[in-house]
Amino acid sequence: NAGVTQTPKFQVLKTGQSMTLQCAQDMNHEYMSWYRQDPGMGLRLIHYSVGAGITDQGEVPNGYNVSRSTTEDFPLRLLSAAPSQTSVYFCASIFRSEAFFGQGTRLTVV
């Protein structure tokens, strides 16, 4: 049972490039979220989804897009990367209020 899988684990982007962070879960959970983690800021919610076809913004959505075409997958797109998006990104699926996190993607924008 893989749980929540994120790819890639590490990524370096140049300012202005776009990319997609992948997140997949095999637990059939309806609710999924994306967080970014920065020193001293804790985990901040970027976007979340309550099921396939339904997404909504969290606390820090600017510069990011999401879609949820299937229950399993919840990709996060950076449209035009900026140095302020350098962070560690965690995807989570939530079931009965317990969050199951992926191992994270460390993104550096230069």
Add this chain to the structure above:
Amino acid sequence: QQPVQSPQAVILREGEDAVINCSSSKALYSVHWYRQKHGEAPVFLMILLKGGEQKGHDKISASFNEKKQQSSLYLTASQLSYSGTYFCGTEANFGNEKLTFGTGTRLTIIP
């Protein structure tokens, strides 16, 4: 708005006790606690629902005061394995599943 955690960091000797506090400006339905080891993903510890219940898990327990919108995590007789960053997560409504996390408390246990 993120819940506020205190202290931001604490250093303990093995065997000492610690209390980590989490405070929200909003009415809460539940409070969750997670621990994150360096370089790893956060891991669920426990959830407390409104009703002022207290929960325990080995030598780690927590309480939730819904009137004050506060929760506290108690670590007794700390072990080296307790080191890490602790986060509280809050839910405003039942079934919402929208978790808002605090800024974290870094706990270091030294032998």
